[in-house]
Amino acid sequence: MSWKDSLKSNIHSVDSLRDFLPMSEEEVLSYRKIAKKFPISSTQYYLNLIDIDDPHDPIRKMAIPTISEFDMDGTFDTSGESQNTKMKGLQHKYEQTALLLSTNKCAMYCRHCFRKRLVGTSSNETLSFIKDAVSYIQSHETINNVLITGGDAFLLETDLIESYLKELTEIPHLDFIRFGTRTPVVFPERITSDLKLLELLKKYSEKKRIYVVTQFNHPKELTDEAIGAVSKLLEHNVIVNNQTVLLKGVNDHPKTLSDLQNRLVKHGIVPYYIFQCRPVKGVKNQFQVPLDQAFDIVKNARKLMNGHSKRLKFCMSHETGKIEIIGRYQSEMLFKYHQSKYPENHGRIFSVDLKPNQAWLESDDIQS
Incomplete structure (x- = not known):
C-alpha cells in the first residue's frame, strides 16, 4: 500500500x-x-x-x-506572514531566506499550529506556479537559502517535490534548501515507503545541500518508526534538524525537554531551536507558558543536556524577527535579535520588565 x-x-x-x-x-x-x-x-x-x-x-x-x-484571545497571524508575502505562496521576511508555502495539506492537524488560520482550507497562500517563485528568487541574489514548507512539504507528490528541486538547485546563489515537514514524527511511512523520494533527495543533495527541518516535541514521539524514517533520510545524505515548541502540558518540564534533546542527538537529529509558543487564537491560553517560567524550564533543561544538545537557541518567532531569550538581569529579562526583518535591529540586545504571566513581546516592549 x-x-x-x-x-x-x-x-x-x-x-x-x-x-x-x-x-x-x-x-x-x-x-x-x-x-x-x-x-x-x-x-x-x-x-x-x-x-x-x-x-x-x-x-x-x-x-x-x-x-x-x-478561546479567541490572540491573533491568527502572529509573525506578520501576510506583510511578508511577495506573491502567492512566497514570503520574504529575512534577506537571506525565501519561504515557499507549497501546500495547505498536513498529515496531522496539530492543535498548537501557528498557521491555524489555514488548516483545512483551500488557501490562496499556497503556491500554484513554481516558476513565478523561482523567478523571484533568481532576481534576489541576497537569498542564499529556501525553506519549502506548508502545510507539510512532504505531503506534496514526489514528482512535485522533484520539480521544486530541479528548478531551485540550478540557482547559483542558493547554498542550501530546506523542507519543513512533520512527517518523520506523525507519518514516518511517507519517508520509509517511498524509495523514489529518498533517491531524488540524495540525487539533488549532490547539487545543493538539503536539510529536513522537523518538529519532535516529546520523547514519546521518538518511536522505532520515527527513528527509522530519520535514519533513511540520513542514509540518503539529508541533514535532519529539529525545532521544538515549548508547550504547556506537553514538554514544560526540564527533564522532559532535556530527555528529548539528548535523544534527538543520539539518533543523529540536530537540535536547532526551542520556540516559545505563539499567541495564536485557539492556541495562546491553552499552550503558552509565561516567559519567566519558560526561561527557567529551558535553563534547567540545559543543565541536563549534553554539549551537542545545548547548542540550540530559545527563541520566539516575532513579527519583527527571531528574538532569542537570553537571560535575566536584575528584575528584567534580556533579549537579543537572532534574526531581524529590519537592519537596525540586527544583533540588538534589549531588556523588558515583564508583566505577570506575560508570554509574548508587544511592540512597546521592543522599542529602541
Whole structure:
C-alpha cells in the first residue's frame, strides 16, 4: 500500500475518533463544535501513541481538540506572514531566506499550529506556479537559502517535490534548501515507503545541500518508526534538524525537554531551536507558558543536556524577527535579535520588565 493510500485512512471525524479514544457524550458534542471551526485530522499511527488511560497524555494534547480552542484571545497571524508575502505562496521576511508555502495539506492537524488560520482550507497562500517563485528568487541574489514548507512539504507528490528541486538547485546563489515537514514524527511511512523520494533527495543533495527541518516535541514521539524514517533520510545524505515548541502540558518540564534533546542527538537529529509558543487564537491560553517560567524550564533543561544538545537557541518567532531569550538581569529579562526583518535591529540586545504571566513581546516592549 502506498503512503497516499495510507493517508486515506486518516481520522477526520469525531465518530471515527471514538474508535481510538473513550469519550463522554459531552466531549463528543464539544469536539463536533470545534471541528467545524478547526478541523480534525490525524494519522492512525500517531493516535496509537496515545495512552488512553492518561487524560493528560502529551500526544493526546497535541492531536485531540479541547474546548479551549474556542478561546479567541490572540491573533491568527502572529509573525506578520501576510506583510511578508511577495506573491502567492512566497514570503520574504529575512534577506537571506525565501519561504515557499507549497501546500495547505498536513498529515496531522496539530492543535498548537501557528498557521491555524489555514488548516483545512483551500488557501490562496499556497503556491500554484513554481516558476513565478523561482523567478523571484533568481532576481534576489541576497537569498542564499529556501525553506519549502506548508502545510507539510512532504505531503506534496514526489514528482512535485522533484520539480521544486530541479528548478531551485540550478540557482547559483542558493547554498542550501530546506523542507519543513512533520512527517518523520506523525507519518514516518511517507519517508520509509517511498524509495523514489529518498533517491531524488540524495540525487539533488549532490547539487545543493538539503536539510529536513522537523518538529519532535516529546520523547514519546521518538518511536522505532520515527527513528527509522530519520535514519533513511540520513542514509540518503539529508541533514535532519529539529525545532521544538515549548508547550504547556506537553514538554514544560526540564527533564522532559532535556530527555528529548539528548535523544534527538543520539539518533543523529540536530537540535536547532526551542520556540516559545505563539499567541495564536485557539492556541495562546491553552499552550503558552509565561516567559519567566519558560526561561527557567529551558535553563534547567540545559543543565541536563549534553554539549551537542545545548547548542540550540530559545527563541520566539516575532513579527519583527527571531528574538532569542537570553537571560535575566536584575528584575528584567534580556533579549537579543537572532534574526531581524529590519537592519537596525540586527544583533540588538534589549531588556523588558515583564508583566505577570506575560508570554509574548508587544511592540512597546521592543522599542529602541
